[in-house]
Amino acid sequence: MHFTYPPFAALLFWPFVKLSVGIAQAAWSLLNVLALAALTAPSIRVLRPELPIRRVWIIAAIALFPILQLSPDALTLSYGQVNFFIALLVLLDLTSTIRFGAHTLPRGILLGIAAAIKLIPLIFIAFLILTRQFRAAMAALAAFLLCTLGALAIAPRSSWVYWSAEVFNAKHSGNLLYISDQNL
Numbered sequence: 001m002h003f004t005y006p007p008f009a010a011l012l013f014w015p016f017v018k019l020s021v022g023i024a025q026a027a028w029s030l031l032n033v034l035a036l037a038a039l040t041a042p043s044i045r046v047l048r049p050e051l052p053i054r055r056v057w058i059i060a061a062i063a064l065f066p067i068l069q070l071s072p073d074a075l076t077l078s079y080g081q082v083n084f085f086i087a088l089l090v091l092l093d094l095t096s097t098i099r100f101g102a103h104t105l106p107r108g109i110l111l112g113i114a115a116a117i118k119l120i121p122l123i124f125i126a127f128l129i130l131t132r133q134f135r136a137a138m139a140a141l142a143a144f145l146l147c148t149l150g151a152l153a154i155a156p157r158s159s160w161v162y163w164s165a166e167v168f169n170a171k172h173s174g175n176l177l178y179i180s181d182q183n184l
Helices: 007-018 021-047 053-067 071-079 083-095 109-117 120-130 134-154 156-164
Strands: none
Touching (some): 007 156, 021 071, 021 083, 083 109, 109 134
């Protein structure tokens, strides 16, 4: 499939070029399964908050078997896409407080990074504005711009091609043969 993500996404995959194709695919698949488990556990926690966290993770691990049979999840895994990571970044940003020692990561930062990887999460900036979370919206926008400008500094030609032409090229946004899992 044609690579339609912003240049910042390509920079994140750069470490994989040091690996053989087989090892890179195996590593990326394992990381995807771990990200899907990290998405599943909070859903279980919401449904059963009284469960100990260890049991939540055990249930999440068991639930991965039927979850990976669902078409969107199976396709994300088989195509090696970034969807689980994007969803995880957005979920963590909108529902969690992330601490590094005594410091707290400002809300919106992970959302901005997710949007720099794949543009779709930009819609959540509108959500933050509509829900009057202006500081988080500004942090998300700042993180998005910082990542995008960082990619521009590292890969100016690729960034110019993407932002001046490719982002507007409807032919590269997806083939209509693959619309079976689309929804509003």
